[in-house]
C-alpha cells in the first residue's frame with residue numbers, strides 16, 4: 455500500500471487542492487482511500503459536494519495509524535492524506551507512515567521559506583519527499599515564469615528535491631473542486647488536467663523507485679532543484 459502525504463506548514467499552498475485532484479485521477483483505476491487530517495475539512499467538503507462516496511474518505515484527529523491498518527486489510531493500493539498547516543502530532547504521524555511526502559509551495563519568497571520546517575520533518579523521519587510548485591504563473595513560449603525559476607533556485611539552496619513540472623494557477627482547478635470533481639472529470643482535454651496527470655505520473659514513478667522496481671535516477675524525490 456502506498457501512502458502519499460500532502461504536508462506544508464503554510465496554509466493555502468495547495469495541499470487539499472492537489473489531494474482532491476489526484477484522488478479523482480487515481481480512483482479511475484485503483485482502490486484509493488482519502489484521509490482528511492485537517493480540522494478545517496476542505497477535502498471533506500469536496501467529498502460532500504462530490505456526493506458519490508467514491509473514493510472513500512476517513513477523518514483523522516491525532517493519528518492515522520489505525521486507519522492505515524484497516525486500509526491495508528481492505529486491500530487499498532493508494533492512500534492520500536491531507537494534513538493541517540502546522541507541525542502537529544497528526545502531521546508527524548502521517549509523515550512517519552508515508553511512502554512519500556508531497557510538499558506543495560507557491561512560487562513566492564515567503565512560501566518557499568516556509569517549506570523548510572516540513573522538509574526538516576521529512577529528513578528527520580527519513581522519508582522521501584518532493585516540493586511541487588503550485589499556483590504558478592503559466593509558462594509562456596514554452597519558458598517558465600522567472601518567479602518559478604527564482605523559487606527553484608531558492609529551494610536548491612536547501613538541497614530540496616523539486617518536481618520539474620509545475621501546477622499552474624488555473625480556474626479549472628477551482629471550478630472542478632466546487633462541483634466535487636477532479637479536473638480530469640471536469641475538463642479532461644484542458645491544460646490543468648494535463649498537469650495533474652503529469653504530476654500523478656511523476657508520483658507513481660517515484661513510488662516505483664522507492665519500492666525498488668525502477669531506477670531512481672530522474673525520479674522527482676531525487677530531482678535537485
Ligand SMILES: Nc1ncnc2c1ncn2[C@@H]1O[C@H](COP(=O)(O)OP(=O)(O)O)[C@@H](O)[C@H]1O
Nearest residue numbers: 465466467468469470471589621622623624627
Ligand atoms: N493551482 C491552483 N490554481 C487555482 N487555484 C488554486 C490552485 N491551488 C490552490 N488553489 C486555490 O487556493 C486556495 C488554497 O488552496 P488549498 O488547497 O486549500 O491549500 P491548503 O490545503 O494548502 O491550505 C483554494 O481556494 C484553492 O482552490
Ligand SMILES: [Mg+2]
Nearest residue numbers: 469470492496
Ligand atoms: Mg487544506
